[in-house]
Amino acid sequence: MRLFYFDRKILTNFLLTMIPPPLSEQELMSRVENIAGLTLAQLANQISWTTPPNLLHNKGWIGQLLETVLGASAGSLSEPDFQYLGIELKTIPIKANGNAAETTYVCVVPLEKHLGLTWDKSCVAKKLRRVLWIPIESSSDIPLSDRRVGTGFLWSPDIHTLTKLKNDWEELMEYVALGQIDSIDASYGDYLQIRPKAANAKIRTTGVSRSGKYQETLPRGFYLRTSFTNKIISEFQSGN
DNA sequence: TGGTGATCATAC
DNA sequence: GTATGATCACCA
Numbered sequence: 001m002r003l004f005y006f007d008r009k010i011l012t013n014f015l016l017t018m019i020p021p022p023l024s025e026q027e028l029m030s031r032v033e034n035i036a037g038l039t040l041a042q043l044a045n046q047i048s049w050t051t052p053p054n055l056l057h058n059k060g061w062i063g064q065l066l067e068t069v070l071g072a073s074a075g076s077l078s079e080p081d082f083q084y085l086g087i088e089l090k091t092i093p094i095k096a097n098g099n100a101a102e103t104t105y106v107c108v109v110p111l112e113k114h115l116g117l118t119w120d121k122s123c124v125a126k127k128l129r130r131v132l133w134i135p136i137e138s139s140s141d142i143p144l145s146d147r148r149v150g151t152g153f154l155w156s157p158d159i160h161t162l163t164k165l166k167n168d169w170e171e172l173m174e175y176v177a178l179g180q181i182d183s184i185d186a187s188y189g190d191y192l193q194i195r196p197k198a199a200n201a202k203i204r205t206t207g208v209s210r211s212g213k214y215q216e217t218l219p220r221g222f223y224l225r226t227s228f229t230n231k232i233i234s235e236f237q238s239g240n
Numbered sequence: 241t242g243g244t245g246a247t248c249a250t251a252c
Numbered sequence: 253g254t255a256t257g258a259t260c261a262c263c264a
Binding site for chain 1: 242243244245246247248249250
């Protein structure tokens with residue numbers, strides 16, 4: 001069943017774009033090199049997409065564009081973008097000064113069914129095992145069409161980083177487990193933070209209260225702080 | 241100006 | 253509603 005779904009997904013994407021998924025890391029990185037320096041409009045033209053005037057009503061457009069151009073599988077499965085390769089694709093908006101403009105969304109915070117959940121099994125650990133970061137020019141004074149794609153690079157957290165992420169995750173999840181999700185705000189966590197992840201502030205999902213009963217609450221997501229992604233970028237640039 | 245809370249599109 | 257992809261927008 002899952003195989004069927006996977007195949008249909010790949011096939012649909014291929015028929016729409018004629019871009020097959022990369023079969024090796026080398027093939028993927030060769031595609032990444034080939035698009036470095038291109039503008040978003042040039043990239044969009046490759047697959048006959050129209051560049052929107054801005055991202056206001058298309059916040060995920062750049063991410064979806066890069067996914068498609070690089071042959072990532074489409075769809076909303078909880079799988080890495082490049083399923084064969086176990087690689088997650090993340091675009092990262094870069095300001096004129098070279099720093100990340102926005103935090104990076106990782107995954108939804110489990111607000112129930114988290115009993116016995118450990119770091120190694122968490123969505124954060126799974127998503128961040130191997131990431132293809134692609135910097136994208138994001139200054140608001142550059143029209144979206146003219147913004148250029150940077151040099152993408154593969155990244156895996158080193159042991160120190162992994163420990164920091166694990167500590168953050170465990171600390172944050174402890175509040176969740178104790179039914180104290182509503183007392184957490186975005187200031188908690190060094191590398192990871194928890195923030196709302198919903199269409200609006202009225203959306204509710206099921207969580208757990210302090211007394212252990214089910215309680216409706218705002219859906220949250222894990223995000224990487226810009227200070228952390230800046231660190232990743234500067235380590236790549238300095239060749240570490 | 242940057243960090244936090246709020247929000248947008250879309251598939252299923 | 254839940255998942256994917258994220259950025260917007262306010263205010264200290």
